[in-house]
Amino acid sequence: MMEFGPGFWGPIVATAVMLFGVGIAYLLLLASRKYIAPKPSSEKLKTYGCGEEVKSEEMHVDSEQFYSPIRRAFKPFYKYVQPEHSGVLSTYLLWVIAGLIIVLIAVMLALR
Amino acid sequence: MIAHAPILAIVVPLFAGFLTPVVSIVAKRFGVERARDWFVMGAAILMLLIVASMAPAVWRGEVLVYKLGGWSPPWGIVLAVDGLNLLVALIIASVVSLIAIYSVVYMERDSGLEKYYTLLMLVTAGCMGVTLTGDVFNLFVFFEIMSISSYALVAFRRNWDSVEAGIKYMIIGSLGTSFILLSITLMYGLVGSLNIADLAGKIEAIKATQPLPMIVPLMLTLFVVGFGIKIAMVPLHAWLPDAYQAAPSAVSALLSGATTTVGVYAMLRVSYMLFGALAIGTMFIILGLVTMVVGGLMALTQRDLKRLLAYSSISQMGYILLGVGFGTAMGIQGGLFHLLNNAIYKVLLFMCAGAIVYRVGTSNLDELGGLGKNMPITATLFIVGALAISGVPPFNGFASKWTIYVAGMEAGQPICTAIAVVMSALTLAYFLKAINSMFLGQQPEHLREVREAPLPMLFPMLVLAVFCVVLGILPSLGMDLVRPAQGAVMNQLGYIGSVMGAG
Numbered sequence: 001m002m003e004f005g006p007g008f009w010g011p012i013v014a015t016a017v018m019l020f021g022v023g024i025a026y027l028l029l030l031a032s033r034k035y036i037a038p039k040p041s042s043e044k045l046k047t048y049g050c051g052e053e054v055k056s057e058e059m060h061v062d063s064e065q066f067y068s069p070i071r072r073a074f075k076p077f078y079k080y081v082q083p084e085h086s087g088v089l090s091t092y093l094l095w096v097i098a099g100l101i102i103v104l105i106a107v108m109l110a111l112r
Numbered sequence: 113m114i115a116h117a118p119i120l121a122i123v124v125p126l127f128a129g130f131l132t133p134v135v136s137i138v139a140k141r142f143g144v145e146r147a148r149d150w151f152v153m154g155a156a157i158l159m160l161l162i163v164a165s166m167a168p169a170v171w172r173g174e175v176l177v178y179k180l181g182g183w184s185p186p187w188g189i190v191l192a193v194d195g196l197n198l199l200v201a202l203i204i205a206s207v208v209s210l211i212a213i214y215s216v217v218y219m220e221r222d223s224g225l226e227k228y229y230t231l232l233m234l235v236t237a238g239c240m241g242v243t244l245t246g247d248v249f250n251l252f253v254f255f256e257i258m259s260i261s262s263y264a265l266v267a268f269r270r271n272w273d274s275v276e277a278g279i280k281y282m283i284i285g286s287l288g289t290s291f292i293l294l295s296i297t298l299m300y301g302l303v304g305s306l307n308i309a310d311l312a313g314k315i316e317a318i319k320a321t322q323p324l325p326m327i328v329p330l331m332l333t334l335f336v337v338g339f340g341i342k343i344a345m346v347p348l349h350a351w352l353p354d355a356y357q358a359a360p361s362a363v364s365a366l367l368s369g370a371t372t373t374v375g376v377y378a379m380l381r382v383s384y385m386l387f388g389a390l391a392i393g394t395m396f397i398i399l400g401l402v403t404m405v406v407g408g409l410m411a412l413t414q415r416d417l418k419r420l421l422a423y424s425s426i427s428q429m430g431y432i433l434l435g436v437g438f439g440t441a442m443g444i445q446g447g448l449f450h451l452l453n454n455a456i457y458k459v460l461l462f463m464c465a466g467a468i469v470y471r472v473g474t475s476n477l478d479e480l481g482g483l484g485k486n487m488p489i490t491a492t493l494f495i496v497g498a499l500a501i502s503g504v505p506p507f508n509g510f511a512s513k514w515t516i517y518v519a520g521m522e523a524g525q526p527i528c529t530a531i532a533v534v535m536s537a538l539t540l541a542y543f544l545k546a547i548n549s550m551f552l553g554q555q556p557e558h559l560r561e562v563r564e565a566p567l568p569m570l571f572p573m574l575v576l577a578v579f580c581v582v583l584g585i586l587p588s589l590g591m592d593l594v595r596p597a598q599g600a601v602m603n604q605l606g607y608i609g610s611v612m613g614a615g
Contacts (some may be wrong), residue, residue, distance in 0.1 A: 009514060011585050015506040056481070056554035063415040063477040066545045070412060070538075077409050085350065085410065089280050092350035096287055099340065099347045104333040106395040111329050 114165040118178040118191040121162045121201060122240045122254075125208075128155035129233030136226035149216045152229045156212040159236070160205035163198070170198045171596050175610035177246070185246070185611055186310035192246030192611050195596025199448065200377040202593075203455045204239045207369035208232070210459065210572035215362045217568045218466050222360070228268055234261040235366060239374045246611055248299070248386075249306045251378065252292055259285050259342070262371055266359040277351075277358035284351040288341030295334035298327055309611035312386050312604060319388075332392070335382045342375030345433065346403040349426045353410075356422035357475075361466025364418060368425050369459040376432055376451055384436075384601050396437030401531055404430025408538045412545075417465050417475040420546055421458070424501065427539065428454045434532060435516040436601075438523040444601050446515030448594045453508040453583065457500040460576035464494040467565035467573070468550065477546060482555025486562040489570055491551040493577045498547060500580040502540035507580050511587035 047054045065071075071078050084091060114120065132152060139147035166176060176193040183189070193201075212232070219225055238258025245251050263285065267278025300306060302325070303314040318325065337348065344352040356364040383392060407427030414420040432454065435447025467490045468483065469475050484491040500507035503514075513536055520529035564570075583590040600607065 009511075009587075011506050011511070011587055015585050018506065055557070057556040057558075059554045060478050060481055060549070060556075061553075063545065063549055064413050066549075067412055067541060070541070074409055078413070081406065082410065082413070085353070087280075087354065089283060092280065092284060093287065095347040095350055096284060096337070096341065099345075100291070100333065100337045102347075103336050103340070103395065103399075104329065106398070107329045107333045107336070107392055110392045110395060111324060111332070 113169055113176075114162050116178070117162050117166050118176060118193055118244050119180070121159055121166075121205075121244060122191075122237055124155055124159045124162065125233045125240060126237035128152060129230045129237060132230045132233060133226045136229075146216070148226060148229060149212075152233060153209070153212040153216070155233065156205070156209040156236070159240070160202075160209050163201045163205045166193055166198060167202070170195055173596075173599075175607060177611055186305050186307035189250055190246040190307065190611060191244045192309070192607070193244055194607055194610075195598075195600035196380065196448075197243045197377065197600075199452065199593060199597040200243045200373055201240060203373050203452060204236065204243065204370045207366065207373075207455055207459055208236045208239075210575060211362050211366050211369075214365070214463055214466070214569055214572045217566045218362050218470055219360065222269065224268075228265070231261045231265045231268070232366065234258075235265065235371065239370050242374050242378055246308050247306050248296055248308055248311060251308075252289070252296055255292065255342075255374075255378065256289055258371060258374065259289055262363075262367060265363045265366070266355045268360060268363065269358075271358075273354075274358040277354040281351045281355045284341060284348075288338040288348070290338075291334040292338035295331045295338070298331050298334075302327055302331075307611070308381070308386060309608045312388065313608050313612070315386065316388060316604075328387075332383065332387050335386075336379060336392075339375050339379040339382065340399075343372050343379065343429050344403075344426045345399055345429060346406045346426065349403070349407070352426060353419050353422040356425070356462075357416055357418045361418065361462050361469060364421070365459045365462035365466070368421075368462060369455040372425065372429070373451060373455050376429070380436060380601055385604055385607060388604050393437045393439035396433045397525065397528055400430045400433030400435075400437055401528060402430070403427065403433060404532065404535045408535045408542070412538065412542045414542075415477055417468070417477055417480075417546060417550070418462070420477075420542060421461050421465060424461075424539065424542070425454075425458055427535065428458065428501065430535070431513065431516055431532065434528060435512075435519060438516075438519045438525065440519055440523055441598060441602065442515060443519035443523060445591065445594050445598045446512055446519050448597050448601075449515055449587075449590050450509075450512035452590060452594060453500070453512045453580075456576050456579045456583070457497045457507075457509060460493065460497040460573055460580065461501065463569070463573045463576070464490055464497060467569050470569065471562050471565060472559060477549035479556070480550045481553045481559065482551070483559060483562060484551035485555065486559065487551075487564050490565050490573070491547075493570075493573045494551070495547060496577045496580050498543035499540075500584065502543055503536040504540065506584045508583035508587070508590065509580075511584055511590060515591075 135151045136148040139145050170193055178191040180189045219228060235258050238254045241254025242251050263278050263282040266281050267275045305311050341348045404427050407423045411420050411423035431450050432447045435443050435450055465475055500509040503509045517529050
């Protein structure tokens, strides 16, 4: 048991409750399978796009666009900060110098 | 405690590193090449036992002071082991032992393995030296041993990407170590000592004078930036994604689990112990938040698993900085607990990435899919690591993150805490993307015959996953490990008294 001021966290109890929930969900899943046993034919498993069969290799969600709504929400970050991660060493060294100046100002303010 | 344990913890990996090529030649001559791997594994486990033997005395509250050559501080070099560096030494020794086991199979397709194991042991010796020394110039020397060996390990495979990443890491890292050396030089010029305890006492005396010499903030800044490069604190993080992606996964695991931990240790030792600088906590909080957010948002859009893990490492460093930046007992406990947990699940995740690369040959998320059927154990272990790093209960990441959140609320920083909670959700989001891309969905034709990772690779991953669960279900075990370290961070006078009293 971890206690923090007025709150506490009982990890063993919480784990037991979570495992119990997982068990119930699994039992429900097993029970539902009795009545809905999917047995699709091989034709039904094929995927088509514009009348052409799409191979499994081509059905991958683009990893970069996976969370495109979040990318839109943080548009300024992805517009200005991400391109600076360009792999160009001189840019990275400039960042280090910028970091040095920022930390120096912060330390001087803190220790003044 | 094993006699001479502090120095043996450094000497064992150092000598093992130089003996590895000799053992390799002898083993080849007798047709038992695996003897080299067993030798390195044995050295790593011996080092772990040596470090563990110091634990009972340190946990009783002692500061173990080992005088090299019998010279008393501040004239001679001392090794000083308190709760903080014992915790870090235990993390390093455990991580290196598991990586040595993992490397036996993971690295078997590479050539020049005697060089790999030599460098692995030299990084370990460097890490141990930085951690255990009580002398700031020694700290620099061991930091250089650790760093230079790391540059070589990143470029180990000698393809275009790894050499480019190694050179970038070397140039930026060298700039960082130059800052550290410059700071040590300025410090020696100011107070005329190199012993950490002696320096702390003398700097404290100088700080009592008014006005504070301009050189003191400059020294602290150079240290923070130098070590900040090693822990990839934003905006000093740029070398890390390239290095972690290009290095063999065992090396990425070593860098994320051992060298980064050492960087955090060095920064804490210098800023809190040497400068007693609880005042710069606000700076750590701000840099921690920026590091957390930038790392998290960059991880979200990565196509490569190892690059995603690299940005995730940066993000997790933000939590550690945030926790220690609060400056309260609970904040520092949370930060150090997260340091321990981060070493566990980050090494686990890089090992899982290595298992996938070993079997499939790529870590590009767009070329993977449906591997959960072929590699069920790796998939399960990756999911455990992913849930742990995302702070999902009942895994260890939840316990340390929650401690940091509570510390944040108690320190009157609800906005910082809210940002940390949101970033934790974002961590879960990008790990769900990785799980979906690798283990779920349609399986490409060329992955139909993929098999599960070999047992010697699965074993260390399994051990780490067990730790993720055990430290989550029984967080008091982790807190008991971390509490002496937190006590050491906050007890500057006790450290000074123990080391200087040893004269």
